[in-house]
């Protein structure tokens with residue numbers, strides 16, 4: 001497998017020592033949430049924003065205290081908004097909305113294009129309401145309510161895991177399934193295309209392809225990628241990713257793992273995450289039922305070839321085989337079924353490994369965290385009562401950009 005060299009970005013596992021991570025501190029976009037729009041915007045309630053920011057700051061501090069470099073998506077985006085081509089791309093994506101009609105599209109383009117880089121970044125993230133638009137006009141504009149969004153906000157941007165994911169030295173800008181998140185990948189695409197920090201990095205995937213979200217992608221070990229398919233990532237998305245990682249020599253096996261199409265299990269990382277080179281914390285209700293299809297490269301050319309697809313077989317068996325280990329150890333979320341269900345819902349499985357046997361987890365999932373500690377995993381516990389209202393934990397809120405290789 002082509003391994004990234006230690007100074008350039010790249011990630012080959014879930015647990016190699018974390019060096020650099022992309023986060024997004026939630027801001028004005030969360031203040032847009034109301035009881036009328038929170039379902040559509042994929043939040044379970046209306047968070048207390050100042051407290052959510054405090055919790056996020058503590059999360060970021062827990063990482064920097066342990067030597068991890070934290071990149072902030074909004075700051076990088078503001079920097080990149082000085083580049084004319086980048087501005088044009090994200091503005092085009094923001095007005096590419098059939099609700100607007102041509103007149104309002106033109107007015108919105110002019111408004112956004114008139115903003116200084118930092119203000120443009122803010123407007124793209126927090127959205128633009130009808131009464132905030134300078135020079136608003138057109139039929140759609142007149143018929144909208146004053147507080148309606150001309151450009152909708154992106155409150156889920158803090159779940160940086162989903163809008164891009166690194167496989168080896170390349171980054172997959174994803175194609176998000178839910179309309180409320182679709183535009184996030186226009187921002188990550190601009191970032192990876194135009195920010196000098198990522199100059200020369202090849203992109204493995206892109207917006208508007210078959211749906212693929214980073215929360216579904218787990219790098220089980222170097223060369224072995226698990227992809228959950230369910231509410232978000234589609235089998236077509238998993239197939240295209242598989243072809244591309246094989247063609248580029250980034251992996252030898254992709255395990256395609258069906259998960260229930262419901263909110264509680266929206267991504268594979270809501271039911272299982274890696275905490276050691278050979279261990280996962282996993283929701284016990286699915287541990288024995290989870291299946292995997294083992295996909296490897298067929299023989300002919302990667303774009304047209306039939307991939308080799310085998311299975312399904314139990315996930316834990318398929319994973320151990322692909323990883324070439326005897327057994328993938330499982331640490332259960334919760335103890336009894338009710339606690340497990342509660343702690344799974346509160347992202348007890350959604351841990352972010354900082355190194356083998358060292359993981360960040362929400363403090364509220366006390367039973368799961370105790371099980372992790374008992375299994376020899378050191379838990380860095382963070383508060384998440386407000387952050388969690390978006391249904392995402394430490395793994396969802398982070399996109400690793402550079403990890404050390406795990407010792408072979």
Ligand SMILES: NC(=[NH2+])NCCC[C@H](N)C(=O)O
Pocket residue numbers: 041042043156159161162181214215216266267269270390391392393395396
């Ligand atoms: N990787 C994850 N589990 N991300 C969680 C994303 C939560 C977000 N509210 C959504 O529904 O999309």
